[in-house]
Amino acid sequence: MSSSPQPARKPSAKPAAKPSAKPSAKPARKPARGPGGKPLLIGAGVVAAALLLGFASYTATRPDDSPSAGGGPAAPAEVSADPQSGAYAELEKLARREAKDPLAVGRADAPVVMVEYADFKCGFCGKFARDTEPELIEKYVERGDLRIEWRNFPIFGEESETAARGAWAAGRQGRFWQFHAAAYADGAKEKGFAADRVKALAKEAGVPDAGRFARDLDSDEARASVKRDQDEAYGLGATSTPSFLVNGRPIAGAQPMSAFTQAIESALAAAGSGGKPSEKAGR
Structure with missing residues (x-):
């Protein structure tokens, strides 16, 4: 298995290349959906968290940000809402925990779920997929502590949508993660x-039935699935990729x-102490 608001934050200089972390044509935003596709009831705490995520998404990767060949990230980015507001608890409900979800890795009952909203044309998403996610x-995933759930969040136009489908x-x-690895390999996004090209990546990923893949790629079901993920991300206020929720x-x-x-350590500590992080959490 493997998987940037196009962000990438590393303690180093800002990228020399031009950024590109905002949708050229932003789809209409719709309310976030919870498990089963039902509209998510967003309370005041969630609205606050959504606004924070949207702001951080923009500042972490402003339009046109993109990583240079050996450069570091753009600006700041971790965002936090007041847990007492109930925001985390509401956002945590976006974890689907579907045991047979092919776009997820890790136990469905893992104590921590990280939801990732990403685009295959996003350079920072690729950096995360290659450098951080495997670790x-x-x-955490292999020892049962973490589950990672992918959400397609195409924001860079038609090719982003095609890659998502x-x-x-x-x-x-059963070859999502292999496709994910091929699409995020060094130099892959430069080929469009x-x-x-997407069919070639499917072959590289070992997708067994090319005919079925071609039909699924163009299906209404594929479009509906991608749109559901996209609507969820926009409903949260995300404006660039990647954006994450770690237990909300x-x-x-x-x-x-x-x-x-x-x-993750903070979430594990909270899960093991009735929801209250221990003093050692995050160290």
């Missing part, structure tokens, strides 16, 4: 994600490993 899987179609044949706690950008470790 999180080895350190391709990922979903690969998942129908036109339909023929918003994090914007491809942050360094330490930012995710702190959030």
Whole structure:
């Protein structure tokens, strides 16, 4: 398995290349949906968290931000809402925990769920997928502490949408994470994600039935699935990729490993102490 508001935050200089973390044509935003596709009832605390996530999404990767070949990230990005407001608890409900979800890795009953909203054309998303996610899987997913749930959040136009549908179609044949790895490999996004290229990536990912993949890629079901994820992200106020929720706690950008470790350790401590983080959490 493997998986940037196009963010990426590492303690280093800002990227030299031009950023690109905002949708060129922003789809209409709709209310976030909870499990089963039902509209999520957003309380005041969730609205506050959504506003924070949206703000951090923008500041972590302003329009046109993109990583340079060896550069570091853009600006700041971890976001936090007051847990007492109930925001975390409401946002935590967005974890679907579907045991057979092909776009997720880790136990459905893991104490911590990280939901990732990402785009295959996002350079910072690729950086997170290559540099950070494998470590999180080895350190937390494999021991049963963490589940990672992918959400397609295409914001860079038609090719982003095509790649998102391709990922979903690969998942129908149990090859989502292999497709994810191929699409985020170094240099992959520079080749674009036109339909023929996405089909080539599916072959590279070992998708067994090319005919079925082609049909699924163009299906109404694929479009509906991608739209559901996209609507959920926009409903949260996310404006760039990647954006994350760790047991409901918003994090914007491809942050360094330490930012995710702190959030996950804090969530584990809270889960093990009746919802109250221990003093050692996040250290």
